[in-house]
Amino acid sequence: MKGITFPAWQGSRYVTLAELVVCLGDFALDLTWRVECEEIVDTRCVEMQKRSAEGDLDTLTLLSLTTPGFQMIDAQARGxxxxAAVVVLTEVDSSSWEISAVDPAVLRPFRGRYRGVRAL
Incomplete structure (x- = not known):
């Protein structure tokens, strides 16, 4: 997998998991997700982990659980x-995002959208 990283805070705005999934575009539509939250900051973390374990977390359900403003700390979402895992979104200490993908073309939209993007 190829990867990038960038600050989770873009100025005073936090980049959410939902925003990243939307940035994946059509690529994310048919994925199923496994989410692991090291720090439980909201009951939605528990719900995501539960549905992940059951294999029942599709992209639309993931988006419904990560409404705007929902901040994760030390979490990983694997699509x-x-x-086969084809994309991994890792939130590191509420300060940066790491995104890895089997297809490097998936990373292009992030490069043009966020400041401070660099290769992993």
């Missing part, structure tokens, strides 16, 4: 196509 799967079948049994």
């Amino acid at each position: 799967f196509a079948g049994e």
Whole structure:
């Protein structure tokens, strides 16, 4: 997988998991997700982890659980196509995002949208 990282705070605005999933565009539509939250900051973290364990977390459900303003701390969302992880979104200490993808083309929209993007 190829990856990038950038600050989770873009000025005074926090970049949410929902925003990243939307930035993935059509690529994310048919994925299923497994979410792990090291720090539980909201009951939605528990719900995401529960649905992940059951294999029942599709993209639209993930988006419904990560409404605007929902901030994660030390969490990872892995997007799967079948049994293979094809994208990984990792929130590091509420300060940066790391995004890795099997297809490097998936990373392009992030490069033009966020400040401070650099290769992992």
